[in-house]
Amino acid sequence: MDSIFIYIAKSTFLLLLFYCAYSFLLRKETFFNSNRWFLLSGLIVSAILPLLTYTKVIWTEATPLLESFQPNLPSVEKEAPQFNWNQIILGIYGIGFIIFIIKLAIDFYSLNAIIKGKKVQQQADFKFIDINENIAPFSYFEYIVYNSSLYTASELENIIEHEKVHSDQNHTIDVLISRFFSIIFWFNPIVWLYKKAITQNLEFIADSEAAKKLLDKKAYQYTLLKITTHENCVAITNHFYQSLIKKRIVMLNKNQSKKRNSWKYYVVIPALAAFVLLFQVEVIAKEKPQIVTDKESNIASVDVFKIRKNSTDSELNEIKNNLQKNHNIKFEVSNIKRNASNQLTSISVDVKRGKQQATSVQSTDGEAINEFGILVITYKNGDKKIGIQTEDNSKNKEPKKATSNKLKTKTEKNANTNSTNSTKTNSITSTTVNTVVITDTDDKSSTNVVITSNPKVVVSNSVKTKMNMQLVVVDGEEMPSNFDVNSINPKNIESMSVYTGVNATAKYGEKGSQGVIEIETKK
Template sequence: MEEIALYLFKSGICLSLCYGIYYIFLKNETFFKFNRYFLLAGIFLSIIIPLFNFTYTVQVTDPIFNKNSVLNPAKTTPAILSYLQFGLLVYFVVTFGFIFNYLLSLRKARQLVSQHYFEVVDRCKIIYTNQFNTSFSIFNYIFLDTDIASSVVEQRLILEHEKAHVIQKHWIDMQIAQLVRIFQWFNPIAWLYLKAVRQNHEYLADQTVLQAGNSGATYRATLLNHSLQSRVFNFSSSFAGDNPFSRIDMMKKRTSRETKKWSILLLVPCFSLIFFAFATPDYQTSKNKVNPGTAVKAKAHLPIYVVNGVETSSIENLDTNEIKSINVFKGESAIARFGEKGKYGVIAVTLKTKP
């Protein structure tokens, strides 16, 4: 349970970092193909990176650290665990709801396709229908509204726009971004990320139409004429389904400098920070190794023990009930009473009865 929650949390942070870099440095630039690959890379990085666990080594010594408390940290208390289980239960219920709605949309799209005849033009399956008040594309199908009041030129421009979506396979990006939004519905950035992917697709399609030699003024006028259209499916590409004014502004912008692409290098310190923040310590115990010379030196600095005037190596085995008094001598007083061997201190014990 904890692993699932931690993975979702780290994945959400990774996705947010990628979106932040896109929003600040790339969103208003004109290299749309590069932006498309960057947005896709951000999705895959947010999926893959949280799968790796990074550790750093911490050396500890046995006498100081308790093996049970340090090497085996205490597990989450039952109360906290119950809150976590409840939160994950809510998460899975809502997620399954989004998945069910997504599958229903796919089924509806399939039924819609099966109800119409289509003609194949440049690998695109074109369906002419008056069932909707908009033109849009789903996968490799293009639905053109036959009732819309527009000129032949406008209809051709709309068709070229939707063909660009199909030929460039924008539907693949849309499905991936849709799935990310489904599994990260709790993360507002996931919803903004889907919107960014869709908007960049519109920029790409607009760029394709204009690079084909069509009049920019005529194309922008066509976009404004159809700006009130609404999207039929969340995963469809609609000619004027997104903000047409931002698209018109982007059409009139000068080509961005290639050097601005280097802003993606900011991902390196950002992800390094994530690795550091979520790295777990790997405690390794080590025993103090003392060579013989050091051991002798350490022993020479120990005080001596004297029991009833007789020097002894230890007083651990003495019966405390038999001890009458304990005197500690240090410095000059110890040397004066016990000689040079008492220079590191003397602990003198007097027993009630002589041994």
């Protein structure tokens, strides 16, 4: 609803801009045809420009690696239900819209009743209809309607020349466009003033062009005065009778404006440019690629392409293009499902670079997925390694997902071997699946091991032999170097995470260079 109000405000501002430019700078000039297109342009610009935006990207510093994406937010008390003004406003608008639509339908019906069944006289591109009703002469597209019994021959000639201009230049289109705008924006007084300006300028055009073809200009003006006695007219037509006859006669006798005054049309351009820069620029913040240097491992940089619970299809496609273009990595997603809040509840991600492959599969019972990232490690010699950076949300909420990382190779033999090793290391029971698999036939180095919602935790021998050198963090607090992990009863452990290599140093710096063990105990 707020976006509708914003659109109306922007549209009204632009319409007011064009109306003021016409009223104060152009209305007294004799550039009638140019004024016609200026006014029509104002309607089109005011309707379309608020819908167009220019996207500006601002690069921001990336959040630290493995940092939680979801901060703890303060609880918000439920407010008492308030009166829904939006529905009231929409209801009032709908009533007004329907009333004006009905009025338009009545006008079309009246027009059809006048024209239908009448004798039509075709002359060139015009269709003349002589009626008996006491109605002011009017034109509607190629139809020119009048009551010849009310005028002399010279007066009728003046009237017909005037209506021919309306018909020949398709002024009916201008009348209908302004009428539709006044119906859609019936609540906006600027639209009604604008509609009146368009109609009045069309009469200036017809008067000017008709007077050029008539010998007696003064007789034409007398005809204008005579027609004012006929107050009945059809609203959706170009009718000879119009109010403000005095202004029409003044403009008819005014000297032609000098061409140098045409600069006035360009006054709106700086204002439109300012409008776009102030209101139509959409700023999007993007994180810079994360750079981590490690002297010992000879790593030059680490790039993380994050996949969040609110990631759209276009954002996933952008990740795909960046991975392919910058790292020659193939990125494919499948099994995408979203909940009513448009949050991802299921996704399968496969990344591949040569013989390296990483896979992440997440599926929940309607809840948002754990946010994760595609990890690309670039070494100083140009080599690259790929992986999946996962998140452990046990600090922020009750664990509902089981996460396991394991290594496997593309060959069936290695796959079976590593699957067995993973089974020895991790014992997981959960209805929710969150699996990460990393494959690299050329590199047998270890990767992150994350165990959550685990009724039984078994630490492998390879981890035990290095525990004395690793940094141990229990419930977010760093333990002293002589801390014995075995002193913790396994029954009291809620989850355990083991970080090695660049992931450990990225999160804990030099003190994590020998690896990090994170333990969350049951509360």
